[in-house]
Amino acid sequence: MSRKVPEIPSASLADIAFLLLIFFLVTTTMDVDSGLERRLPQWVDQKDLEEQPQINERNVFVVLVNRNNDLLVENEYANIDDLRERAKEFMANPTNSDDLPEKEPKEIPYFGEYMVTKGVISLRNDLDTRYGTYLAVQNELVGAINELREELAMQKFGKPMDKLDEDQRKAIQEIYPSRISEAEPKGKNFEAN
Amino acid sequence: MSKFRKDDKKDLPAISTASLPDVVFMLLFFFMATTSMREVSLKVHISLPQATELSKLEKKSLVSYIYIGEPIAQYQKTFGKASRIQLNDVFANVEDIQEYAIAEREARAEEERPFMITSLKVDENTKMGIVNDVKQELRKAAALHINYSSRKKVER
Numbered sequence: 001m002s003r004k005v006p007e008i009p010s011a012s013l014a015d016i017a018f019l020l021l022i023f024f025l026v027t028t029t030m031d032v033d034s035g036l037e038r039r040l041p042q043w044v045d046q047k048d049l050e051e052q053p054q055i056n057e058r059n060v061f062v063v064l065v066n067r068n069n070d071l072l073v074e075n076e077y078a079n080i081d082d083l084r085e086r087a088k089e090f091m092a093n094p095t096n097s098d099d100l101p102e103k104e105p106k107e108i109p110y111f112g113e114y115m116v117t118k119g120v121i122s123l124r125n126d127l128d129t130r131y132g133t134y135l136a137v138q139n140e141l142v143g144a145i146n147e148l149r150e151e152l153a154m155q156k157f158g159k160p161m162d163k164l165d166e167d168q169r170k171a172i173q174e175i176y177p178s179r180i181s182e183a184e185p186k187g188k189n190f191e192a193n
Numbered sequence: 194m195s196k197f198r199k200d201d202k203k204d205l206p207a208i209s210t211a212s213l214p215d216v217v218f219m220l221l222f223f224f225m226a227t228t229s230m231r232e233v234s235l236k237v238h239i240s241l242p243q244a245t246e247l248s249k250l251e252k253k254s255l256v257s258y259i260y261i262g263e264p265i266a267q268y269q270k271t272f273g274k275a276s277r278i279q280l281n282d283v284f285a286n287v288e289d290i291q292e293y294a295i296a297e298r299e300a301r302a303e304e305e306r307p308f309m310i311t312s313l314k315v316d317e318n319t320k321m322g323i324v325n326d327v328k329q330e331l332r333k334a335a336a337l338h339i340n341y342s343s344r345k346k347v348e349r
Binding site: 010013014017018019020024025028033034035037038039040041042043044066071072126127128129130131132135136138139142143146152 | 206210214217218220221224225227228242243244245246248249250251256266268281294298310312313315316317318319320322324328331332333336337338339340341342343344345
């Protein structure tokens with residue numbers, strides 16, 4: 001029989017654990033990455049672009065950002081603080097005005113036949129535009145659509161978007177589609193969500 | 194003598210420290226589980242733009258990153274001050290992006306591929322030209338789901 005092994009002292013266990021704990025406390029980063037989520041359009045060959053149907057002018061909300069980071073909305077100077085309101089008005093067209101986009105009836109679950117806008121937001125920027133400005137504009141446009149959806153969700157279901165179930169959310173997304181097109185110099189490519 | 198008064202002469206027994214390692218280990222495991230260490234060392238300077246319509250990147254394993262910005266001071270001698278793209282740990286050119294996107298996709302399991310996201314971490318002072326090029330390359334590589342990384346905007 002072997003000798004009895006002396007018991008290992010466990011007094012230092014706590015110290016070792018503390019050491020490790022402090023190491024992880026220091027190296028840990030709790031921040032969750034977040035950002036503006038978008039979907040890029042499918043890649044299309046330049047040849048196929050020519051055949052795309054032209055979109056009626058009243059259905060397009062043109063936002064241009066030039067190299068000095070100035071904003072041109074529907075051919076007039078604009079301030080970025082007004083952009084969200086204007087985009088909302090464009091997408092919703094509450095008064096069925098003639099110079100805002102057309103609507104077409106569409107069968108949508110929960111809503112029945114609903115007049116869905118044909119509006120498209122077209123965003124174009126210069127090669128020298130600052131990325132920060134570009135993102136701020138994107139943010140306002142996405143924000144406008146999100147706000148419209150949120151309002152509709154509250155009005156119809158009495159709940160905010162993130163409390164709705166999958167089908168209800170789909171229905172609302174269909175009524176206010178996120179159609180932000182980032183026009184290349186030639187043709188139109190959609191960035192949808 | 195009051196009924197509740199205990200005998201003062203008696204010593205307070207020492208608190209047992211036997212459970213201390215257990216408590217510390219519990220904390221340790223918590224931090225070990227939640228920690229995520231930075232995988233790449235940034236070679237470009239990035240200060241993210243601010244936005245309000247944020248969504249979170251939930252599954253880190255599905256995200257691949259592209260960094261764009263000015264090279265940091267120690268690389269400016271060799272690479273100049275123009276904005277550069279960084280993939281993993283190296284500077285890259287626009288042409289490398291397709292390959293990178295495809296390699297990232299290959300590295301994931303088949304069933305996870307449709308949910309992959311490319312996170313663009315771009316400095317707010319970058320010119321759009323380079324960002325546009327990157328986006329075009331991502332479209333060619335069919336990595337369409339992107340996320341413009343940004344910070345939460347504080348209320349005005």
